[in-house]
Amino acid sequence: MNSVFNIHGGIHPEEEKHLSNPGTVLDAGLPPSLVLPLSQHIGKPSSLLVEPGDQVLGGQLLADADGMVSVPLHAPTSGTVVAIEPRPVPHPSALNNLCLELACDGEDRWVASAGCEDWRAETPESLIARIRAAGIAGMGGAGFPTAVKLMARDRLPLHTLIINGTECEPYITADDTLMQVDAVGIVEGAQILAYILGVEQILLAVEDNKPAALEAMQAAVKATDGSCEVMTFPTKYPSGGEKQLIEILTGQQVPAGGLPADLGIVCQNPGTAVAARDAICLGKPLTDRIVTLTGRALTRPGNYRTRLGTPIEYLLAIAGFDPSDNRRLIHGGPMMGFALESAAVPIVKTTNCILVPTEQELPTPPAAQACIRCGLCAEACPASLLPQQLYWYARAKDQEQLERHHLADCIECGACSWVCPSHIPLVQYYRAAKGMMRESKSEKIRSDRSRDRFEARQERLEQETLAREAQRAARRAAAEQKAAEGGADDPVAAAIARAKAKKDNASDKGAES
């Protein structure tokens, strides 16, 4: 086994993984209806193929990918499309988004599907197309279209695939469970992904707080040709951050502003690997996932195989939600998850955990005290930033210093806020500051553009004025020249002469009378 490297910072919050009993998969069952957002991934929303009233079968395509960075969406069961309208979705903004509601008929009839017999006989391009057609987006949390990530092979020389089974967030055990129940599937999925990427090395990363998963993965790897290696390392949050994990496993840092592919590395989540395997070997699109339902406000916490679109309120009922001492519903883990306002939102492709803690377990934070620059945040920061300085500059809206102190390299892991003895919501300040910087950057682009436009207009107007003046001058010159050429031709002199003649005529007549 290769030696592993240490990363700067990190914290050791209570793990609380035992709560959700990792290693056992429960069935969440079939809810009466599913709500499927058209945007469950990073990129453009899928474009609809069905209308309200349509009967659909499980696995049927409901919406297709719209452009390159987008994924299709499939029906997780059979039923009737009853509504297509904006609904609340699990997103930090708490805004509504276009969703499709599917009334389940309870029969769970599926379209026929077929995988390929031997994926090694296929070309990487055709395998990417199958992954794309199965609607797979990164299942670790970000939801980046997997097919797009795999296309890094065309741009950069790659050598290593990392399957990120770190799952360093407290409470969450979805990947832990998957590694225990389907290590073979993960390894086969990893081999498929490695074949597509054209890499020779596969690293399966497991934190040392998951001995059962580690054992299962090692057993699954033993049966392979030796390109796979299981790596384990000490538990620390956030070791599972992509950049952090790469440093732990290779000792190298992803260059600022770059991608792991710049180092020849691609990371994938174990769930994504299994979904890719299912898509290629079974022809099965991504329509369900394992979700950890946990927290002490649940009487039946656990890992539930859940169909995408299952409303969270349905799941809370299944898991025995006791609202008496609960104030928060968290999508994701306690460190990076976001609080939901309502349970009437569905499970999506990126939902790895629903956390419903009691107030005693995760108390509502007290009012923030003054920053005493104790530096505990800098000790905890896995990106080696100075959170205490960023905090001052964020409050002062000092963009120059924020840039100098590399605000953009903050991964928002929340370690700084977690350790802050003054309970300052540091990450929130950084999110706001990043938003401000983005805004002022686009503001600058906008103002540059309108300045260019204004200057172009000024120039055009000036030229028009000049042209008009030149025209006028030319006309005057022409007229003057004409006048100079012949006096008779001068219209003014002629008019005066005419008037004079008229007057003379009139006085003659007067004399006659």
Added chain:
Amino acid sequence: MSFLRITSPHGHSPLSTTQVMQAVLLATLPGIAVLTWFFGPGTILNIVFGGLLALAFEAMALRLRDRNPKPYLQDYSVLVTSTLLCIALPPYAPWWLIATGILSAVILGKHVFGGLGYNPFNPAMVGYVVLLISFPLQMSTWQAPRGLGEIPGVTESLTALFVPASYDGVTMATPLDILRQNKGLLLDDLFSNTPQFGQWAGVGWEWVNIAFLAGGAWLIYRGIFTWHAPIAMLLTLGLCAAIGFDSGSSESGGSPLFHWLSGATMFGAFFIVTDPVSGATSNRGRFVFGALVGILLYLIRVAGNYPDALAFAVLILNFAAPFIDQYTRPVTYGHKPTKEEDQ
């Protein structure tokens, strides 16, 4: 049903600022105990009286600044300031000296700049320097340690505190003073001929320093602050002393061990130089900050005119802290160190 919307992270470490302050107070106890053993109950009276005044001044300042004093008084920060100042003050100081010091520390050192977290200078040292410059006589009157003079009792201490100019205990020059004024004796002779000198440094002082060192080591172990500033300060102080030791001649500036265990060295290294608000903020910065304090401390001790040099050394470096911060930023993940320097 509607849930509370709070930004991530949703969990929190059990440590709070109040607990940080309490830990610092707790860590001063061994030092205070040894000070009391050698110099009598004066220090404890200073601390109690100064603490009450500090709370009152803090509440007053917060009222004037239109803040609700309650949450701020509960953070214990003003008690840390007053306790540190009172430890540094001579025992059996009159009440007005303490009151002036606390007033300067709390108002001039802290609230004038916007309260906790905003003060560019160490408030306790601001109070100390105001007193040292204004009342040099009272500030350099130190009780002789146990064994060399009689230790006042509690009643005498109270009288000394509240009846001005009543204190007539046995006072003596401190070893640092004696060494600075020594022109004729070899260091070994000085140690054997002068009663104020003990095993390694001054009688009593060496144990006071060891006790503060113990308290500081506990704070580092607890993770309240990092080792960088105190260790760097002790290193450069030791290095300067080694250079100026002059093999113990009559011109010697004293050995490293003498300097480590004299005056305010350990108290300063672990309780003053570690003040996060007015010091440098990155670990590298703290190292530089501590190292420069150590050098200044030695220079002012050996060549200066004051009994000790800590307050001046710290305040001068407080000026430099923002500057140090700009040049000691750690290398961010994914960035190259050289490029960083160019910016």
